[in-house]
Amino acid sequence: MADRKIVxxxxxxxxxNAALRHFxxxxxxxxxxxxxxxxxxxxxxxxxxxxLTDPAQxxxxxTQMQGATHLxxxxxxxxxxxxxxxxxxxxxxxxxxxxRNLMAALEPVAPRLRHVALLQGxxxxxxxxxxxxxxxxxxxxxxxxxxxxxxxxxxxxxELQQAKGWHWSILRPVLIVGLAMGGAMDLIPxxxxxxxxxxxxxxxxxxxxxxxxVSQAVDVDLLARAIAWSGxxxxxxxxxxxxxxGDVFTWENVWPAIADALGMKPGDAVPLSxxxxxxxxxxxxxxxxxxxxxxxxxLEDFVGLSFQYADYSMRHGQTRSGPPSIVSTVKINQAGxxxxxxxxxxxxxxxxxxxxxxxxx
Numbered sequence: 626m627a628d629r630k631i632v633x634x635x636x637x638x639x640x641x642n643a644a645l646r647h648f649x650x651x652x653x654x655x656x657x658x659x660x661x662x663x664x665x666x667x668x669x670x671x672x673x674x675x676x677l678t679d680p681a682q683x684x685x686x687x688t689q690m691q692g693a694t695h696l697x698x699x700x701x702x703x704x705x706x707x708x709x710x711x712x713x714x715x716x717x718x719x720x721x722x723x724x725r726n727l728m729a730a731l732e733p734v735a736p737r738l739r740h741v742a743l744l745q746g747x748x749x750x751x752x753x754x755x756x757x758x759x760x761x762x763x764x765x766x767x768x769x770x771x772x773x774x775x776x777x778x779x780x781x782x783x784e785l786q787q788a789k790g791w792h793w794s795i796l797r798p799v800l801i802v803g804l805a806m807g808g809a810m811d812l813i814p815x816x817x818x819x820x821x822x823x824x825x826x827x828x829x830x831x832x833x834x835x836x837x838x839v840s841q842a843v844d845v846d847l848l849a850r851a852i853a854w855s856g857x858x859x860x861x862x863x864x865x866x867x868x869x870x871g872d873v874f875t876w877e878n879v880w881p882a883i884a885d886a887l888g889m890k891p892g893d894a895v896p897l898s899x900x901x902x903x904x905x906x907x908x909x910x911x912x913x914x915x916x917x918x919x920x921x922x923x924l925e926d927f928v929g930l931s932f933q934y935a936d937y938s939m940r941h942g943q944t945r946s947g948p949p950s951i952v953s954t955v956k957i958n959q960a961g962x963x964x965x966x967x968x969x970x971x972x973x974x975x976x977x978x979x980x981x982x983x984x985x986x
Contacts, residue, residue: 635700756948803845829892834939838947871965
């Protein structure tokens, strides 16, 4: 019998699917994948179809979660207007409700529960509403100034955990890079599609974003290992941690590596809103899928809301350099998780994987 039974909520998303991959690779785990639709790859996990906004569905799923020792909570509801939705009261309420529904179903059937890992991000420091204090550090009071579903979920977990035998950890990744289809914040599909459209026209890979900002990223597989570490490390009990690759980047400086990974030459700075442009690419993308024998789906199923996220991340329309978006990883390093990755190598890894898996031409 596996010594760990790990429930991954949000298993089709970028982080959830990376968690399935990690725990499926290390072995010794019974993994349950919670998601409305079946993940493209389960890595040995069992899929349980559930809509976390529905308490009755969560209770029905409880039999499959019997004896769980760990919960990785990577489920996320995003509003159709992605960036505006980050301050939408309904988005905040929905995300709060999802975690409450799941814990109400899970706790009674999981007497051996040891750990809950909860995902947040740099919106904890208000990156979406104002410049960050550099570097942003865990536990600073300015975090709580703006509405955010993070606080609803965090406060709920803190209260629920009192006098219990399990602990929580909060992970705050920066820009996450990996590969999931139909996600809200996954940059490989939208940039890969944009590149494919230019390549078909014999053009180099022009940079579509705005003025530079120094920021950070994290490889989703590295993040999955940090989540796994937090589930076992005493130093992670009831603590929040920033997680990054360990370096910094600007889009302009990493652009030549992205172009090279896609078999292209870097082009010029040619501002373009991918969100506004992509409707013109729906039919050409279908043609490219046929031409190259791709297994990726139609454009909107492949990219989801991530064209909006690409515009936001690359600062489309911004003509002045932005304030740096840098967080400190001293706390997680001193607690014992010290992995790092070169951000340029990370982009190369994921574009190469998308091409070899026949998701991109």
